[in-house]
Amino acid sequence: DAGVTQSPTHLIKTRGQQVTLRCSPKSGHDTVSWYQQALGQGPQFIFQYYEEEERQRGNFPDRFSGHQFPNYSSELNVNALLLGDSALYLCASSQGIEQFFGPGTRLTVL
Amino acid sequence: SQQGEEDPQALSIQEGENATMNCSYKTSINNLQWYRQNSGRGLVHLILIRSNEREKHSGRLRVTLDTSKKSSSLLITASRAADTASYFCAPERYNTDKLIFGTGTRLQVFP
Numbered sequence: 183d184a185g186v187t188q189s190p191t192h193l194i195k196t197r198g199q200q201v202t203l204r205c206s207p208k209s210g211h212d213t214v215s216w217y218q219q220a221l222g223q224g225p226q227f228i229f230q231y232y233e234e235e236e237r238q239r240g241n242f243p244d245r246f247s248g249h250q251f252p253n254y255s256s257e258l259n260v261n262a263l264l265l266g267d268s269a270l271y272l273c274a275s276s277q278g279i280e281q282f283f284g285p286g287t288r289l290t291v292l
Numbered sequence: 293s294q295q296g297e298e299d300p301q302a303l304s305i306q307e308g309e310n311a312t313m314n315c316s317y318k319t320s321i322n323n324l325q326w327y328r329q330n331s332g333r334g335l336v337h338l339i340l341i342r343s344n345e346r347e348k349h350s351g352r353l354r355v356t357l358d359t360s361k362k363s364s365s366l367l368i369t370a371s372r373a374a375d376t377a378s379y380f381c382a383p384e385r386y387n388t389d390k391l392i393f394g395t396g397t398r399l400q401v402f403p
Binding site for chain 1: 322323325327332333334335336337340342380384388389390391392393394395396
């Protein structure tokens with residue numbers, strides 16, 4: 183049973199560019215949450231998707247948007263990248279209470 | 293702002309010793325989950341304790357929860373070098389699915 187998978191593993195972009203990160207949830211999970219983890223910090227909640235709709239959102243600007251597909255996979259899009267967007271982006275899936283995390287995508291903005 | 297705050301920030305022990313990490317939070321919660329993270333990679337789910345539970349065990353892990361004090365502790369018994377990692381508590385804010393993480397405890401276990 184595959185766990186949560188994310189792609190790509192690493193990504194390097196320049197300021198002003200746009201990026202799309204992808205997440206496939208654990209089998210049987212219908213809810214996907216995205217978190218941003220800056221170096222030396224804990225993960226910060228970005229938003230959560232359920233039934234293809236954004237259900238909850240953290241304190242992130244509109245430059246951060248997402249999508250969930252009918253197969254429950256999800257994308258995180260970030261527009262107009264800033265240096266401060268450099269971080270590890272984590273996806274978590276759940277069906278119920280426990281949230282299981284993927285390995286993350288390391289985004290570096292130059 | 294961070295809700296789950298771990299204490300201590302760093303902990304160094306010898307193999308075989310026990311490691312205790314504490315967590316405090318600020319709001320009402322549905323449950324509290326503990327995670328481990330190795331070298332800045334993905335988070336591994338360790339254990340979940342519901343708001344109406346006071347103690348839970350899983351292998352070498354023991355978690356307590358005191359909702360009146362808004363605090364939790366994670367005890368790792370008979371630690372191993374492989375337990376070296378960062379540990380995060382993540383209270384789930386009441387009536388939401390949001391996990392609120394602190395900055396974690398960095399545990400170093402020396403062989």
